[in-house]
Amino acid sequence: MSEKNPLPFAKTQSRSMLLLVVAVLVGLPLVLPSATLATEILIFAMAALACNLLLGYTGLLSFGQGIFFGAGAYCAALLMIHLQLGLFSALLGAALAGGFLAFLVGALAIRRTGIYFVMLTLAFSQMAYFLTYTLSDWTGGDNGLLNVPRPEIRIGDTVLMSLSDARYFYGFVAVLFLLIFIGARRVIASPFGSTLMAIRENETRAAAIGYDTRHFKILVFMLSGAVTGIAGALYAMLLHFVPLSNIDLAMSENILIMTIVGGTGSLFGSLLGAGSIVLLGEFLSDLWPRWLMLLGVILILVVVFMRGGLWGGFSSLFERIKGRRKPSLPVQEEQP
């Protein structure tokens, strides 16, 4: 929500937001029982952030995020297994694969709007799943792709850092996440980002002003696909394994739910959403295997009562406390 306000304090706000993210990145592995869990949170936060660019900033509900996540995972794994590519080349390959597929899906899906747009992304998502299932010689089909390596960071032949220790891998993912977060903030603050939000608010008007809205929508799809692809690749490296479920419809739904629960329209919300849902799953799945039911309840509550998500809830609470301390300032009403 904070990005939407006119910003007299833009600089300080943006700096304190970055500090908050850095604090979370440093704090996560200290608070959580394992670095692997913290890494998983960041990976899904990355995917949710990419989804947020589409859903929160451009107003596009895509059931295709699982395609890009799965494509990134399979692509990176295949590049590392068959071509022995290193860490950065594999990640680059995953970003390209995610971006390219997002270009295809986006370019076709945005020919329709509303429910037909959603249906198209759904159809593509199912096609990607069944295609992956069918190409079992490459993808391992139902068994998934096993023995995915986690390469070390190296320049030429010099190994700079091995990532086999979960904590080092977390560090690497955290740095990557921070870079992507900063990049995404830059994109949103740019004229390109303003145009995306103009499309979200009223596409006809944005087109009437003279923006080629299709061009913008395809570009944001590619950006989202590339970031989601990287997240998928990191997930493959984390698990040393690419399960078929990485590309199924449930993955798309999970990423969507994380984005919405965290709060659309705030990048930090995506981190919040991914964090709370991964943690909820981690702690509840042993106690109560049917915890997904709770997820359904949360999803409904957020949509019906708290459309700003967790972040929207927190920030309006914060505004209210601030407003009480300084009664001379007008209290910001929460946007519906």
Add this chain to the structure above:
Amino acid sequence: MLELYLFQILNGLGLGMIYFLIAVGLTIIFGLLNFVNFAHGAFFLLGAYICYTAVSLTGNFWLSLLLAPLLVAALAWVIERLLIQRIYHLPHMFQILVTLGIALIIQEASVMIWGPVGKSVAVPQLLRGVLVIGDFVYPYYRLFLIVFSALVGFGLWLLLERTRFGALVRAGSESTETVSLLGTNIFRLFSMTFALGAGLAGVAGVLFAPLRGAQPFVGPEILGVAFVVVVIGGMGSFSGALVGGLLVGVVQSLMTTIWPQGASLMIYGAMAVVILLRPYGLFGRA
């Protein structure tokens, strides 16, 4: 060889009629309420499970065929009253998310009640045999499936075309405001239509149970197929749901022996092509 194809085509017609029942519920809800229901697969699931429970308690399939759709419709009616009515005015995006939540809750509740492993339901005693014509052998139950679904479809057609309720539903699909201004309690009509659509999914679930049993995670798959059928036939179109359902059923059935994943690939491909080239479907109106 010819018998095999005939066998598969008949199977496909039976499957297609089940798809029709699911899709027609979805399409009526979309047509009148302009509401996208992602929980439709979950209502199908419930129908199958209630059928299982009714059959294992009473041993009577026919009772479950009556009971399960009614119970599913009643549940849908309650959900509509409590929750769905609050979100009609929201954009489709939010309707999708809320019904996705409902689907998750129903699915997980089903696993809690009936366990994570699927339950099988026996074919009713009366329909256990096979029909033999010369060399051709065909199970009675699958024939019954085609005939019974056709009867339900015909009854539904009568309901929509020949009754006051049907006239209101059709009029409401054209213009909700006008019907409301003419003095009909539109929200009651909405609740009844939503329950009717869910009940049809329940009927389909019961009919499906003796074929493949009640499976806890079948909801999303069925929902996907229902959307394919509805999109191919045209959103809101009754005849479109029938033709689309039969088409998808026959294609799937013929492909199962050759390349089952290919069948899914094809139907979702067809869905994408139809949306891109004929967004209102083969039978829908612009």
